[in-house]
Amino acid sequence: MLGTISLLATISAIPIFMIIINIYSEGLRYVSLSFLIDFPPPPIGGKAGGIGPALAGSLILMSLALMIGGCIGFFTGLYLSEFSHTKLAQYTQLFLQIMVEFPTIIIGLFAYSILVVPLKRFNAFAGAFALSVVIIPYIALNVREAYKSIPYSLKEAAFSLGISHPKAYLRVLLSAARRGVLTALLIGMAKAAGETAPLLFTILGTSFSYFEGLDKPINAIPLLIYNFALSPYERWHQVAWGASAILLSIILAIFVISRIVVKEVKI
Amino acid sequence: MTWAIEVNNLNVWYGDKHILKNISFKIPKNIIFAIMGPSGCGKSTLLRAMNRLLELNPHARVEGQVRIDGIDVYNDNVDITWVRRQFGMVFQIPNPFPHLSIYENVALGPKLNGLVKNKSQLDELVKQALEQAYLWDEVKNDLKKPASMLSGGQQQRLCIARALALKPKIVLMDEPTANLDPVASSKIEELMLELKENYTIIIVTHNPQQAARISDYVAFLYMGELIEIGETSMVFTRPRHELTEKYVVGRMG
Numbered sequence: 001m002l003g004t005i006s007l008l009a010t011i012s013a014i015p016i017f018m019i020i021i022n023i024y025s026e027g028l029r030y031v032s033l034s035f036l037i038d039f040p041p042p043p044i045g046g047k048a049g050g051i052g053p054a055l056a057g058s059l060i061l062m063s064l065a066l067m068i069g070g071c072i073g074f075f076t077g078l079y080l081s082e083f084s085h086t087k088l089a090q091y092t093q094l095f096l097q098i099m100v101e102f103p104t105i106i107i108g109l110f111a112y113s114i115l116v117v118p119l120k121r122f123n124a125f126a127g128a129f130a131l132s133v134v135i136i137p138y139i140a141l142n143v144r145e146a147y148k149s150i151p152y153s154l155k156e157a158a159f160s161l162g163i164s165h166p167k168a169y170l171r172v173l174l175s176a177a178r179r180g181v182l183t184a185l186l187i188g189m190a191k192a193a194g195e196t197a198p199l200l201f202t203i204l205g206t207s208f209s210y211f212e213g214l215d216k217p218i219n220a221i222p223l224l225i226y227n228f229a230l231s232p233y234e235r236w237h238q239v240a241w242g243a244s245a246i247l248l249s250i251i252l253a254i255f256v257i258s259r260i261v262v263k264e265v266k267i
Numbered sequence: 268m269t270w271a272i273e274v275n276n277l278n279v280w281y282g283d284k285h286i287l288k289n290i291s292f293k294i295p296k297n298i299i300f301a302i303m304g305p306s307g308c309g310k311s312t313l314l315r316a317m318n319r320l321l322e323l324n325p326h327a328r329v330e331g332q333v334r335i336d337g338i339d340v341y342n343d344n345v346d347i348t349w350v351r352r353q354f355g356m357v358f359q360i361p362n363p364f365p366h367l368s369i370y371e372n373v374a375l376g377p378k379l380n381g382l383v384k385n386k387s388q389l390d391e392l393v394k395q396a397l398e399q400a401y402l403w404d405e406v407k408n409d410l411k412k413p414a415s416m417l418s419g420g421q422q423q424r425l426c427i428a429r430a431l432a433l434k435p436k437i438v439l440m441d442e443p444t445a446n447l448d449p450v451a452s453s454k455i456e457e458l459m460l461e462l463k464e465n466y467t468i469i470i471v472t473h474n475p476q477q478a479a480r481i482s483d484y485v486a487f488l489y490m491g492e493l494i495e496i497g498e499t500s501m502v503f504t505r506p507r508h509e510l511t512e513k514y515v516v517g518r519m520g
Contacts, residue, residue, distance in 0.1 A: 085325040153362040157426075160320055161376040162352030162433060171379060175366050 020248065027245030030238050036246070040207045040224075043233040051243045053210050054224040057124070057203070058193060058250075060211055061220055064128035065192040069135040070185055076136065077143025077184065078169060093144070096137040105197035107133050112201035122204035124211070124218035130198035135188035142187055146180025147173070179261050186258040193250050196222035221247045269336065271296040271437060271467035272317065277331035279312055279321065286312050288491045290331070294484055299459055299468045301482035301499070303475055304514070309491045310471040311359075314439050317469070318354035319347050335436060352380060355430025355466075359442040361422035363414035363429070370410040372425055373397060376433045392432055399465075400428035401458050420451025427458065431466075438462065440470040444477070456481050475515045479503050487511045 034050055041049025076092065083089045111130035116122055150173055158172040174181065199205070204217035205227055211218060221243050228240035270293040279287040287309045294300045302310050315321040317333050319340060332339045340350040363372045373393045376382075383389045393410075397403040402424040406417070414425055423443060430438055440459070444452035459468055459481055472478050478485050479499060486496040487510070495502060495511045506512040 083325075151362070153358055153360050154364065155323065156320060156356075156358060157362045157364065157429075159323055160318065160351060160354070160356040160430075161379065162348045162350075163376075163379045164348055167379050172364065172375065176364065178366075 020252075023241075023244050023248050027241035027243075027248075030242030031245055035242055040228070040239055041235050043231070043235060049235070049239060051207075051221065051224060051239060051246065053207055054205075054219040054221050054243065055246065056210055057218040058220040058222075060124065060218065061128050061131055061199075061203075062189055062192045064125075064214075065131035065135055066185065066189055068128065069132035069139060069188060069192070072132070073136045073139025073184070073188065074143050074181065076140035077145075078147055080140060080144040081147035082169065093141075096140050099133075099137040100141070103197070104130075104134050104195055105200065108198040108201045111198065116202055119215065121215065122202060122217045123215045124203055125214040127199050127203035127218065127220065128214075130202050131192045131195060134195055134198055135191045138191055139184045139188040142184030143177075143181055146177040146184060149180060150176050182261050183258050186254050186261070190251050190254040193254070194222060194247065196226055199223045200226075221250075269296070270294060271298075271335070272469070273332070273334040274317070275332040275334070277313075277316060277333065278329070279309070279316055280328045281324070282326045286491050287316065290493050292486060292493060292496050294467070294469075296467050297463055297465075298483040299463050299470060299481050300484045300486070301478035302469065302471045302486050302488055303473065303478045304488035306473060308488045310473075310488055311441050313488065314356075314441050314469065314471050317437075318356060318439060319350050320356065322347070348380075352433050353436050355427075355433055355435035355438045357423070357426050357430055357438065357440045357443045359445050361419055361426055361446065363417070363422050363425050365413065365415040367414060368411050369406050369414050369417070369425060372414050373428045373432045376429060380433065382434065393428075396428040396432040397425075399431050399462065400424045401454065401461075402428055418451070420447050420454060423447060423451070423455060424458070427455075431462075435466065437467045437469060440468065442471055442473065445473070475503075475517070479515075487514060489514075 030048070035048070036050060036055055037052040038047065038050030039052060041047055076096070080089050080093050084093075108130050111126045111133070115126035115129055147169075154176055155168075155173065158168040161168075161172070163172070199220050199222065203220065203223065205219045205223040206217040207219050207224060207227075225240045225243050225247065228236040228243070231237070273293040275291050277287055277290040278285070290313065302313060304310050312321065316329055317340070321327045321329060329341065332341060334340070335353055338345060364375070367375065370393055373396050374389055377389060377392055383392055394403060397406065402421060405421060409416075414422065417425060427438075427443075444455050447455065456477070459470070462468060470482070482499045484497065485499045485502050487494045487502070487508070489510055495506060495508045502511065503515055506515060
């Protein structure tokens with residue numbers, strides 16, 4: 001019995017190693033410094049090219065999503081934890097738990113209808129907005145856990161100092177919950193880095209220019225992979241493999257950082 | 268005579284549960300006042316009703332008055348953060364902020380409340396509070412180290428220093444020695460006797476011997492009711508109520 005369970009557990013972990021090996025063995029050979037900076041190659045002829053605009057676009061979209069979704073998600077999570085007895089908190093939590101399960105392509109369509117259609121143009125902000133909506137529930141629910149995990153006696157200690165709610169939560173207790181909060185933000189970042197569906201209808205994925213403004217199209221690595229992998233050109237397939245290796249590296253780096261952060265938890 | 272604290276018809280409910288029933292008493296300044304009683308009698312709730320820390324619990328409801336220097340802390344015009352600053356509070360489990368240094372644990376309250384103008388004033392205040400808590404000599408070379416490295420007894424004295432750094436009028440102690448060994452406990456008791464020169468101390472204890480050893484006034488609380496209050500020597504030698512007698516001779520715990 002135990003043997004069977006152990007075997008199954010091992011089997012379930014196999015895909016991650018196969019994915020990592022597969023992506024790196026196919027993709028790493030195309031990665032170089034110029035690959036990170038250059039424009040994509042033309043389908044035929046010319047230089048090897050790179051994913052510069054998409055990488056920059058991904059970083060911009062991640063930062064924006066983290067700024068918008070991080071702020072909203074953090075304060076929502078704090079509210080859910082500390083005012084959990086209110087009806088508002090109970091319903092908000094329920095809705096966020098539903099939103100976690102939402103197909104992200106629907107969120108992309110929503111952003112398309114309210115931010116792309118009125119502007120009559122695909123734009124970076126619509127993508128950042130869609131990503132924010134995707135990551136808010138993850139961040140909020142994890143920040144809630146982080147604040148919930150603070151021992152009650154520490155909360156009493158903080159408030160016994162005669163300080164206001166904002167000071168207690170942000171200047172005393174935040175540092176007690178900082179690892180959980182940081183992990184929440186990192187999870188949000190990883191999510192924002194890897195999502196493709198929210199970007200399909202929002203940013204277009206222009207690969208031949210760097211950032212031109214929030215109201216203009218932009219590219220992101222997952223979308224570039226999607227577009228290039230579907231193309232009929234071998235050169236573009238190679239770029240897609242290289243981009244996959246970069247994307248995987250970003251996600252793994254975020255994961256490693258969050259593990260280091262969590263490991264230090266002592267309270 | 269001005270009283271350190273006057274409690275009038277104080278009632279507390281948690282939801283529908285009536286926890287404290289018509290509590291009234293007043294105590295003079297610069298004494299140690301012990302509130303004793305069996306577990307669950309409402310001692311800790313009474314303490315938290317005084318500095319309004321009870322309001323962290325959304326299900327708690329309070330009626331009645333608690334006056335310090337004649338001001339009712341439940342008056343609508345009174346700011347809750349002001350109320351809490353009038354009291355320094357020490358808890359049952361030593362609860363220094365584990366992620367902060369020894370220095371920061373004491374400095375945090377004065378800093379966030381703007382009690383000091385500059386770093387040197389803050390340093391002086393931290394030193395003073397640690398000295399008052401009998402901790403300075405043990406930690407003066409380790410101020411930057413995390414509070415979590417201290418022993419339980421030292422952590423509790425650090426919490427006392429943290430409370431004193433707010434320059435409170437009254438120090439509330441919720442079974443401060445319940446989780447300490449006898450040596451560390453007696454050190455805290457000695458410290459309390461020293462502190463009453465400058466502060467009024469209200470201590471909650473489930474240990475009648477401790478109340479007898481250190482307090483000047485004592486109250487016996489039983490199932491949310493104030494059974495008896497008076498000078499400690501009187502209550503212990505000639506209790507007026509049968510329940511009090513049972514409790515102080517140890518036939519009820």
